[in-house]
Amino acid sequence: MLPPSTSIEKAIDYYIEASWKEKKIKPAVAADDNAWLRRVTLDLVGRIPTSSEAKSFLEDKDPAKKQKSIEKLIASPLHLRHQAQEIETFLMNGTKGGMSEYLTKAIAENRSWDRIFKEIILADESDASNKGSSDFLKSRVKDLDRLTNDVSVAFFGVNVSCAQCHDHPLVHDWKQDHFYGMKSFFSRTYEVGNFLAEKEYGVVKFLPNKGKEKQADFMFLTGKTVKPAGMTEPTKEELKKEKEMVEEWKKNKTQPPKPKTSTRAMLLELALAKEDRDFFAKAFVNQTWNRFYGFGLVMPLDQMHSENPPSHPELMNWLARDFADNGFNIPRLVKGMVSSKVYGLSSRYEGESTPLAKDFAMARLKPLTPMQMGVSLRLAGQFLTGNDQDKKIDEISKGSKGLADQFAQPTEDFQIGVTEALFFSNSNRFQTECLGEGKDKLVTAMTSLATPEEQADLAVWSVLSRAATSDEKSVIAGYLKKHGANPQDASKQVLWSLMASPEFRFNH
Amino acid sequence: MSKIRKNYCGSSEHEVSRRQFLGSAAGGIAGASLLAQESLSAELKKQGKSVILLWLAGGASQFETFDPKPGAVTGGPFQSIQTSTPGVRISELMPKMAARFKDTCVIRSLNTRNGDHGSASQLMMRGRKDEASLKYPDMGAVLARELGKPESQVPDYVSFYLQTEGRNFSGSGFLGARFGPMELSKSVMPENINKPDHISEIDFHDRMALRNLWSKNFEQGRVSGTLASHQQAYLRVNGIMDSQKLFDVTKEPQKIRNQYGPTQFAEQVLIARRLAESGVPFVRVGRAWWDSHGQNFETHQELVPELDHVMATLLTDLEDRGMLKNTLVVTLSEFGRTPGINSSLGRDHFANAWSCSLSGCGIKGGSVFGKTDERGDKVVEGEIGAARLFATIYKALGINPQKNYYVGSRPVPLTDPGTEPVKEVLA
Numbered sequence: 001m002l003p004p005s006t007s008i009e010k011a012i013d014y015y016i017e018a019s020w021k022e023k024k025i026k027p028a029v030a031a032d033d034n035a036w037l038r039r040v041t042l043d044l045v046g047r048i049p050t051s052s053e054a055k056s057f058l059e060d061k062d063p064a065k066k067q068k069s070i071e072k073l074i075a076s077p078l079h080l081r082h083q084a085q086e087i088e089t090f091l092m093n094g095t096k097g098g099m100s101e102y103l104t105k106a107i108a109e110n111r112s113w114d115r116i117f118k119e120i121i122l123a124d125e126s127d128a129s130n131k132g133s134s135d136f137l138k139s140r141v142k143d144l145d146r147l148t149n150d151v152s153v154a155f156f157g158v159n160v161s162c163a164q165c166h167d168h169p170l171v172h173d174w175k176q177d178h179f180y181g182m183k184s185f186f187s188r189t190y191e192v193g194n195f196l197a198e199k200e201y202g203v204v205k206f207l208p209n210k211g212k213e214k215q216a217d218f219m220f221l222t223g224k225t226v227k228p229a230g231m232t233e234p235t236k237e238e239l240k241k242e243k244e245m246v247e248e249w250k251k252n253k254t255q256p257p258k259p260k261t262s263t264r265a266m267l268l269e270l271a272l273a274k275e276d277r278d279f280f281a282k283a284f285v286n287q288t289w290n291r292f293y294g295f296g297l298v299m300p301l302d303q304m305h306s307e308n309p310p311s312h313p314e315l316m317n318w319l320a321r322d323f324a325d326n327g328f329n330i331p332r333l334v335k336g337m338v339s340s341k342v343y344g345l346s347s348r349y350e351g352e353s354t355p356l357a358k359d360f361a362m363a364r365l366k367p368l369t370p371m372q373m374g375v376s377l378r379l380a381g382q383f384l385t386g387n388d389q390d391k392k393i394d395e396i397s398k399g400s401k402g403l404a405d406q407f408a409q410p411t412e413d414f415q416i417g418v419t420e421a422l423f424f425s426n427s428n429r430f431q432t433e434c435l436g437e438g439k440d441k442l443v444t445a446m447t448s449l450a451t452p453e454e455q456a457d458l459a460v461w462s463v464l465s466r467a468a469t470s471d472e473k474s475v476i477a478g479y480l481k482k483h484g485a486n487p488q489d490a491s492k493q494v495l496w497s498l499m500a501s502p503e504f505r506f507n508h
Numbered sequence: 509m510s511k512i513r514k515n516y517c518g519s520s521e522h523e524v525s526r527r528q529f530l531g532s533a534a535g536g537i538a539g540a541s542l543l544a545q546e547s548l549s550a551e552l553k554k555q556g557k558s559v560i561l562l563w564l565a566g567g568a569s570q571f572e573t574f575d576p577k578p579g580a581v582t583g584g585p586f587q588s589i590q591t592s593t594p595g596v597r598i599s600e601l602m603p604k605m606a607a608r609f610k611d612t613c614v615i616r617s618l619n620t621r622n623g624d625h626g627s628a629s630q631l632m633m634r635g636r637k638d639e640a641s642l643k644y645p646d647m648g649a650v651l652a653r654e655l656g657k658p659e660s661q662v663p664d665y666v667s668f669y670l671q672t673e674g675r676n677f678s679g680s681g682f683l684g685a686r687f688g689p690m691e692l693s694k695s696v697m698p699e700n701i702n703k704p705d706h707i708s709e710i711d712f713h714d715r716m717a718l719r720n721l722w723s724k725n726f727e728q729g730r731v732s733g734t735l736a737s738h739q740q741a742y743l744r745v746n747g748i749m750d751s752q753k754l755f756d757v758t759k760e761p762q763k764i765r766n767q768y769g770p771t772q773f774a775e776q777v778l779i780a781r782r783l784a785e786s787g788v789p790f791v792r793v794g795r796a797w798w799d800s801h802g803q804n805f806e807t808h809q810e811l812v813p814e815l816d817h818v819m820a821t822l823l824t825d826l827e828d829r830g831m832l833k834n835t836l837v838v839t840l841s842e843f844g845r846t847p848g849i850n851s852s853l854g855r856d857h858f859a860n861a862w863s864c865s866l867s868g869c870g871i872k873g874g875s876v877f878g879k880t881d882e883r884g885d886k887v888v889e890g891e892i893g894a895a896r897l898f899a900t901i902y903k904a905l906g907i908n909p910q911k912n913y914y915v916g917s918r919p920v921p922l923t924d925p926g927t928e929p930v931k932e933v934l935a
Contacts, residue, residue, distance in 0.1 A: 505738055
C-alpha cells in the first residue's frame with residue numbers, strides 16, 4: 001500500500017491508473033476547463049458557475065488555478081450548506097423528517113464524521129450545540145427494524161434487512177444473529193413525548209428459521225459482543241414504577257434521565273474501536289466517492305461485504321485508513337477526491353469500446369439533485385452584475401426549495417419521467433421562475449445586446465457555463481432572426497432549449 | 509413477510525442479468541431487450557392489454573356487494589338476487605351486474621390481515637408490504653413497466669383520485685419516476701398537459717427541435733440509461749399533450765355519456781375506457797367514502813347502485829368495442845367490512861374475509877372463487893392473500909408473476925417468491 005504521507009489525489013490517481021494499465025484501458029481525455037469548473041462547482045456548492053465565474057476561470061493563466069478554485073469553493077458558505085444538505089439527504093431520505101438544524105451547525109463547525117456519528121446515536125440534546133441531533137433516531141424509533149437497518153446502511157454501508165428473516169443465503173457475513181444483534185443496541189430506546197429515553201434493561205428475542213426462539217446477543221457486525229447490565233426482565237414492581245416515571249416525564253415535558261449504561265453508547269465503542277472501525281470509515285469513503293465519481297467503489301452502496309468486494313480494493317483500504325488516521329476529517333477527504341486527475345476526466349469517450357462505470361476511465365454523468373436543479377435553473381435565468389453577486393446568489397439559493405421540490409431525488413439507475421418534461425414545457429412556474437424579465441434577468445440582458453451572435457454567446461455562457469461553438473452560435477443566431485418579430489419570446493425559447501438540454505440536466 | 513427476502517443477496521452471480529437490465533435501459537429500447545429474455549409468444553400475449561382498477565377507497569362492504577348473507581345475524585337488511593350464473597347470488601343492490609355476470613369472477617376469500625387504511629391500501633396496491641429499505645412498486649407501476657412501451661405517446665399509468673379520503677399511497681417504488689402515476693387529484697385534466705397561451709404551436713415546436721439538437725450533440729460519446737430516459741421523456745411530450753383529448757369527456761358521443769351517467773365517478777370511468785382504448789395500460793379510478801363506520805346501509809344503498817351501473821356499463825361498452833378480451837377490470841378496496849354491525853348501524857374495518865372482483869381479460873367469467881362461513885366471519889374455502897391476488901392478476905394479463913426485477917444486484921420477483929396464481933379464477 002502507498003505510504004500514509006501520499007496525498008489523497010495522488011493515491012487515487014496511482015491506483016486507478018494502475019488498474020487501467022492492467023486492463024489495457026485507454027482513459028478519456030481530461031475535461032476542458034469549463035467542464036471541470038462546472039463539475040466542481042456543482043459538486044462543492046450545489047450550483048452552476050455564473051457566466052462571469054466561468055469566463056474568468058477560462059482566462060486565468062495560473063497553473064494552480066484548479067487547486068485555488070477548490071480551496072475557494074470549499075471555504076464558501078454555500079459549500080457548508082450544500083455539504084449539510086448532501087449528508088442530510090443520505091441520512092434522512094425516505095423519512096418524513098429532516099435534520100438540517102443539527103447538520104448545518106455540525107458541518108459549519110467542521111465536526112468530524114465520527115463525532116457526528118456519536119452525536120446522532122447518543123442523541124443527547126442537553127448540550128445546546130447538539131440541538132436536532134436526535135432527529136435521526138426520532139424519525140425511526142417507532143419502527144426498530146427500520147432503525148436498525150438504516151443505521152447499518154447509513155454508517156456501515158451494510159443492508160442487514162435480509163438477515164431479519166433468515167441467514168443470508170449467499171453472503172456468509174450476515175446471519176440473523178447480526179440483525180438481531182444490531183437491533184439489541186436500539187431495543188431499549190423509546191419515545192417519551194418529544195424526547196428519547198433509554199431503559200436500563202431489555203433484550204431482543206427472535207425466532208430463528210431453524211430451532212427455538214432465542215435471545216440475541218448485543219452483537220456488532222464484526223461478530224463482537226458486549227454484555228450490558230439489565231439482561232433479565234424487570235419485576236412487576238419495577239415496571240409499575242417505571243410506568244409512573246414515564247407518565248411524570250410526559251406530564252412535565254421533561255427530558256428523561258440518561259441510563260447508567262447506554263447500549264447505544266456501547267455500540268459506538270465497538271464500531272469505532274481502532275481495530276474494527278473499517279466498516280465505519282469505508283462506508284463514508286464509498287458514499288463520498290459515489291457522490292463525486294457517480295459510482296461507488298462498492299456498488300450497490302449498501303452491499304459492502306466480503307462477497308461484493310470493491311472494484312479497487314487497495315484504493316478503498318488506503319482511503320479508509322487515510323480517513324481514519326486523519327480524524328475522519330470530512331473537508332480533507334472531499335478536497336482530495338475532487339483534486340485527482342481521475343475526477344477531472346472528460347465525460348465523453350472518443351475511443352472504440354466505452355469503459356465500464358467501475359473502471360472510472362471517463363467521468364460519469366450525474367443527474368442533478370433537486371436542489372442543484374432548483375438553484376441552477378434560477379441562477380441560469382439571472383444576469384448578475386456588480387459587487388454583491390455572492391449575496392444575490394445566496395438569496396437565489398435560499399429561495400429555490402419550491403422549484404427543487406418539482407424534481408425527483410436521483411437513485412441508482414435513475415429514470416427521468418415525462419412529468420419533468422411536461423413541467424419544463426408547459427408550467428407557469430418554470431416560465432416565471434426561470435425565464436422572467438426585468439432587472440438582473442437574463443432575458444432582458446440578452447435582448448439589450450446588439451447582435452444575435454452576442455445574444456447567443458451570452459445565452460450559452462449563462463446556461464451552460466461555457467463558450468458557444470461556432471455552429472451553436474449560428475444556429476441560435478438563426479433562430480433569433482427567424483423569430484425576430486418578438487425578441488423577448490425568441491430569447492426565452494432559446495434559453496428554454498438550453499435549460500431543457502441534457503447538458504444542463506446532468507453534472508457531466 | 510419472511511418469504512419476501514428469500515432471494516436477497518449481493519452476490520456477483522447476478523451481474524449478468526443486471527447488466528442486461530441496465531443495458532436495455534441504456535439503449536432506450538427496454539422492451540426489445542427484455543423481449544429476448546422472455547418467450548416471444550408470452551410477449552405477444554401482453555400486447556395491447558390494459559387494466560382499469562375501480563378502487564373503492566375506505567373499504568366497501570362485501571355483505572352489500574359480492575358476498576351477501578341475507579337472513580344471517582350479520583346480514584343486514586338487503587336481500588340477495590340470482591345472477592346470470594345459476595346458483596350464484598350477489599346483493600340486490602347490484603341488479604345490473606347480476607344480469608351480466610358472465611364476464612366476472614368474484615373472489616370471496618380474501619384474508620389480508622390488515623385493517624389499517626394507510627398500510628392496507630399500500631398492501632392492496634403493491635401486493636406486499638414494503639421492507640425497511642425497499643419500496644415496492646404498486647400494480648400500476650409494474651403494469652406500466654410490463655405493458656407500456658418506452659416510446660409510448662400516451663401516459664402509461666393514470667390515477668384519478670379527486671376525493672381527499674385515503675390518498676397518497678400509490679407510487680412506483682424502486683422502479684422510479686419513469687413509471688410513476690400521472691396523478692389527477694385536482695381535476696380530470698392532467699397538470700401541465702396543455703400548451704400555455706404565451707407560446708404559439710410553431711414556436712413550441714421550434715424550441716423543441718432546438719432542444720433536440722443540443723441533446724443529439726451531447727449524446728455523442730456518452731452512454732447512460734438516465735440520459736436515454738431524459739431524451740425519451742422529451743420525445744413523449746407531444747404525444748402526451750396530444751392525449752389530453754382523451755381526458756376530455758365531451759369528446760365522447762352524448763349517447764355513450766348518457767349510458768355511463770352524469771356522476772363524477774361515471775365520467776372518470778368513461779375517461780378510463782377512452783385511455784385504455786388508446787393504449788394506456790393502467791388506469792385507476794378512485795371512488796372514496798366507503799368507510800361506513802356509521803350508517804353502513806344508507807351509505808351502501810347510495811354507493812353500490814352507482815358502482816353496479818357504472819361497472820356493468822363499462823363491461824358492456826368494452827365488450828361492444830371488442831376490448832373486453834384485452835381489458836381487465838378490477839374492483840378492489842383496501843379491506844372489507846365487519847360482519848358485526850355496530851351501535852351506529854355501521855360496519856368497521858375487516859380484512860379477514862372479504863371480496864373483490866375481476867372481469868374480462870384472462871378471467872373465467874360467471875364464476876365465484878372461495879367461500880366464507882354462514883355469518884361471513886371467516887374464510888372456509890380458497891383463502892388467499894394479496895400476493896396470490898396479484899399473481900392472478902399478472903397471470904391473467906400474460907405476465908409471469910415470478911419474473912425478476914433487479915434492485916442493485918438483488919433479484920426481486922413481481923410477487924413474493926413461490927406465489928402461485930389462482931388457476932380456478934383464470935380462463
